[in-house]
Amino acid sequence: MNIAKRKILKAASELFLEGGIAALSVRSIAKKAGVSTIGIYSHFQGKEGILDELYIQGFELVMQAMDFERKALSAKDIMLKGVRGYFAMAEAHEGHYRLIFGENDNRYTPSEEAKAVAEKAFGQLLKVTALLLPDNASMALKQKNALEIWAFVHGYVSLKHHAVASIFETPDWYAMAEEAVSVHIDAILAKPENQP
């Protein structure tokens, strides 16, 4: 990666961290990087390319948050630790979270490369979910259960960003969310179809 490309990406990442996607105009990125706007087109094929890089960063942050030492933990505890990591990431990197879940601009469509990273992240969740299921569980069953967990945790993050979140006086949104997910994991473990 050449110097200008690196400078552009660094400038974009910094602006994004400070001000989210609203701070990311091609002129402000170019200015901060000390180059002209054309660099964004030659190196990144336009603003979409910048957004793709940030999207990929976002899912990499998701994967990192769920990457930890698993020894001596039960399957449920591994999942819950992953869920906690996911919530921590969502809170610490709100701009990235909003970008990867399309809470910014529905005109942005991730590239195939960016989508592949999203799928990889889901693959990680799938592996953790498989720990909850019998060894001979089908791929469809694993996917179904992984999606279930993801829908639940993402739902909590998304609603926290919502206008109605202010109705809740809850001291700790994510503790509440974790407890609900924990109950659901128990329900998954108790399902007849999920027995060895």
Place this chain on the structure above:
Amino acid sequence: MNIAKRKILKAASELFLEGGIAALSVRSIAKKAGVSTIGIYSHFQGKEGILDELYIQGFELVMQAMDFERKALSAKDIMLKGVRGYFAMAEAHEGHYRLIFGENDNRYTPSEEAKAVAEKAFGQLLKVTALLLPDNASMALKQKNALEIWAFVHGYVSLKHHAVASIFETPDWYAMAEEAVSVHIDAILAKPENQP
């Protein structure tokens, strides 16, 4: 409401239904309504006012979807019917759904009036959730459980809009979602804290 205001709102609604928020520029709305752009500022205080009207429409659609005859249904069945209505609405009115959950433009912030309608919709969900709980359940317990259901169902809708949704070969996303929610409702009903 005067004629121009009505024409503008009608034009905006039609454009929105066809092309989502991307179709809603003040010039295209004004042109379709047969007025100049200034009407959007005098009648709606700008584009935000149009978005507020559509946001309010969106939550009204949510409330309608969950409004049905409840006689002869158990508390769980009432909730599941509401969940089905919610999914049907989310599918039939994707533009509205994306708008009310911020999947469009994070520069749009709902007005106090629009937020009040969102809160009203949550109040409806709260009433249905209360049916699952003992009569003496506290407001906090009701809110917690209502949020749980909402997080789950919204999570499924949101992930259906996501790039990773294409991984799933599932014939019926929402049937799968409903089943997961049903399991969770059972888990809620089984909780010691939720017993009469």
Place this chain on the structure above:
DNA sequence: GATTGAACATAACAGTGTTATATTAAAGAA
């Protein structure tokens, strides 16, 4: 009828992502 405020048309403003044009720099071939 005169005054005031609202509604309205149009132009201009400041911003957006992108493309066009010309120039310079870098890489590859002879």
Place this chain on the structure above:
DNA sequence: TTCTTTAATATAACACTGTTATGTTCAATC
């Protein structure tokens, strides 16, 4: 090393965005 081709670059222009400014017309009130 020199020449040719390609890539990178600066700048201006384009078409679009939401909004404000300016002036005119309309409607309501006195």
